[in-house]
Amino acid sequence: MQIDRRDFLKYSIWGLGLLAGASLFVPGAGYFLSPAWKEMTEDWILLGDADKIPVGEPTKLEFVQRRKDGWMTVEKKRSAWILTQDGKSFTAFDPHCTHLGCPYRWDVSKQEFLCPCHNAVFGINGNVISGPPPRPLDRYATRMEDGKLWLLPVLEKEKT
Ligand code: FES
Structure with a gap:
């Protein structure tokens, strides 16, 4: 098959055009699609000054969790x-009962966590005292830095 000069020029111009188009499209598409390929990220959350938390008395703290999921940042109140027990090491319990997920409360007079849904009772250390929960209260990781308390709002069961 023979290609004349006119066809050669035509194909060359088409080829160069496609090459120029691809050189613009590929990086642009990569830029816009790359967030979707990234995994969700979790970040430590600053809860505040550690010395503001009373010793020996569980305290419920609220925080806003921001998670990047692709292009979106999702905010959730948690x-x-x-x-x-000593102002130095801290335990953070997930506020949901390990039976069916009801929110439980701290009973000051009994010094126990009580879940109203099916009458579960947890000790101050999160262990089950009575009721149907299959395991102790779930925990979050915490860390101290310059007197500030940080929390990683991801439970072991959420990591998989
Ligand atoms: S949900 Fe708490 S005891 Fe059932």
Whole structure:
């Protein structure tokens, strides 16, 4: 097959046009699509000054969790029961009962966490004292930095 000069020029111009188009399209598409390929990210959340949390008495703290999911940042109001026995190490409990997820409360007079849904009772350390929950209260990771308390709002069961 022979290609004359006119066809050669025509194909060359088409080829160069496609090459120029691809060189613009590929990086642009990568820029717009790359957030969708990234995994969701979780970040530590600053709860505040650690010395504001009373010793020996669980305190419910609320916080806003921001998660990047692709292009979107999703905000969600959450909370945790924070407990410290010495003002240095802290435990953060997920505020949902490990039976069916009802919110529970701290009973000051009984010094126990009580879940009203099916009458579960948890000790101050989160262990089940009575009722149907299959396991102790779920916990979040915490860390201290320069007197500030941080929380990672991801439970072990949410990591998978
Ligand atoms: S949900 Fe708490 S005892 Fe059932």
